[in-house]
Amino acid sequence: MKKIMIKDMPNNIGETVKIGAWLANKRSSGKLAFLQLRDGSGFAQGVVVKEEVGEELFAVAKGMTQETSLYVIGEVKADDRSSFGAELNVTGIEVISAANDYPITPKEHGTEFLMDNRHLWLRSRKQHAIMKVRNEIIRATYEFFNENGFTKMDPPILTGSSPEGTSELFHTKYFDEDAFLSQSGQLYMEAAAMALGKVFSFGPTFRAEKSKTRRHLIEFWMIEPEMAFVEHDESLEVQEQYVSHIVQSVLKNCKLDLERLGRDTSKLENVKAPFPRISYDEAIEFLHEQGFDDIQWGDDFGAPHETAIANHYDKPVFITCYPIGIKPFYMQPHPERDDVVLCADLIAPEGYGEIIGGSERIYDYELMKSRLEEHNLSLDAYAWYLDLCKQGAVPHSGFGLGLERTVAWISGTEHIREAIPFPRLLNRLYP
Ligand code: ATP
Ligand code: MG
Ligand code: MG
Numbered sequence: 001m002k003k004i005m006i007k008d009m010p011n012n013i014g015e016t017v018k019i020g021a022w023l024a025n026k027r028s029s030g031k032l033a034f035l036q037l038r039d040g041s042g043f044a045q046g047v048v049v050k051e052e053v054g055e056e057l058f059a060v061a062k063g064m065t066q067e068t069s070l071y072v073i074g075e076v077k078a079d080d081r082s083s084f085g086a087e088l089n090v091t092g093i094e095v096i097s098a099a100n101d102y103p104i105t106p107k108e109h110g111t112e113f114l115m116d117n118r119h120l121w122l123r124s125r126k127q128h129a130i131m132k133v134r135n136e137i138i139r140a141t142y143e144f145f146n147e148n149g150f151t152k153m154d155p156p157i158l159t160g161s162s163p164e165g166t167s168e169l170f171h172t173k174y175f176d177e178d179a180f181l182s183q184s185g186q187l188y189m190e191a192a193a194m195a196l197g198k199v200f201s202f203g204p205t206f207r208a209e210k211s212k213t214r215r216h217l218i219e220f221w222m223i224e225p226e227m228a229f230v231e232h233d234e235s236l237e238v239q240e241q242y243v244s245h246i247v248q249s250v251l252k253n254c255k256l257d258l259e260r261l262g263r264d265t266s267k268l269e270n271v272k273a274p275f276p277r278i279s280y281d282e283a284i285e286f287l288h289e290q291g292f293d294d295i296q297w298g299d300d301f302g303a304p305h306e307t308a309i310a311n312h313y314d315k316p317v318f319i320t321c322y323p324i325g326i327k328p329f330y331m332q333p334h335p336e337r338d339d340v341v342l343c344a345d346l347i348a349p350e351g352y353g354e355i356i357g358g359s360e361r362i363y364d365y366e367l368m369k370s371r372l373e374e375h376n377l378s379l380d381a382y383a384w385y386l387d388l389c390k391q392g393a394v395p396h397s398g399f400g401l402g403l404e405r406t407v408a409w410i411s412g413t414e415h416i417r418e419a420i421p422f423p424r425l426l427n428r429l430y431p
């Protein structure tokens, strides 16, 4: 007998098949039992008809508890009522193991309870759909960069120094030396770009963020491309092409998942390059016009500011050329102004906030050295990075996209904790 996955049922209409599954939910009457089956590849209904299967098997079907694992055997039937298009007419059940008092029932549960049970919560339909969207974004990321001549290079996670300050760093020991968990692989990716031209990384990053917001995780995954011979404006073009590609890929390949999430896809269809661009100066002016008097030129934006700006557009919007004082040391100064740098943040629509931070990087040795000194960073710790400026350095640009912010936005998930399988949050290290 053919062993298949639920997702392949529509291609096996009329066949008798065997599927390994869990019982997600169940309804039954005296004559019929409806089994909601889940195998990770999808969800499907299995129908057990007492008259067809007999007393004994029907009693087994009716007696199974939620999340019991089983092999189910049956004939695949076309079913037009479900968007999935198929259901299983069950003829055999082999229980593998029972589940005892499974805590997540179809009723509503509080967030803390669900977070305590994250190891089980992942089995729910909504979480399944979010993880499928996450996976599609990762797949489309590899596709985009590989098709555009980038090489994947992996920066280290244990590092001796870090690009941005020390307040948010996780400190650890590296035998007798001090070490830190990576906050960003950028500096290493710059070195990689000088070797391979166009590179990208995808890996975990760690920030001891003391803030409790719906956009910040302690551990999150970042995609960090870095490109030699690419200037600021050209980098923005890559960014808008990349973000368009992942949004359009999810729309195309995760239709059922977006439907299950209740995502208003009309808000995503329009996400195609080019994206609007406004300067930091214009953004400040706009906010003042909107009545925000809590922000002055020279301040970084908070979530309400980003949301007010984003609400003005139906696509992600670039805010370019921030004041030099609120950005890291390595950003290239504006050629005509000494108070701003060649950088941009990409702000997602619908209040999901900053999804990308990027910039052109300094490559002049003397300028880099003086910027490091102005930031009181140790020239010893950054010796190898500074050395890059002396070895045939070229203009180059790069950016970092936060995967979970992007998952939250595209899937329409209110809080970032649901955008990663096992979120690390301020007060949560388990499960
Ligand atoms: P924010 O202003 O929202 O705190 P940031 O400017 O500190 O973000 P960057 O250092 O520019 O962030 O990092 C690049 C990207 O990584 C951000 O645009 C965002 O998508 C993501 N990111 C940053 N911090 C976090 C976090 N704590 N949790 C999840 N994603 C994050
Ligand atoms: Mg931050
Ligand atoms: Mg920011």
Ligand code: MG
Pocket (backbone or CB within 6 Å): 345, 354, 356, 357, 358
């Ligand atoms: Mg940023």
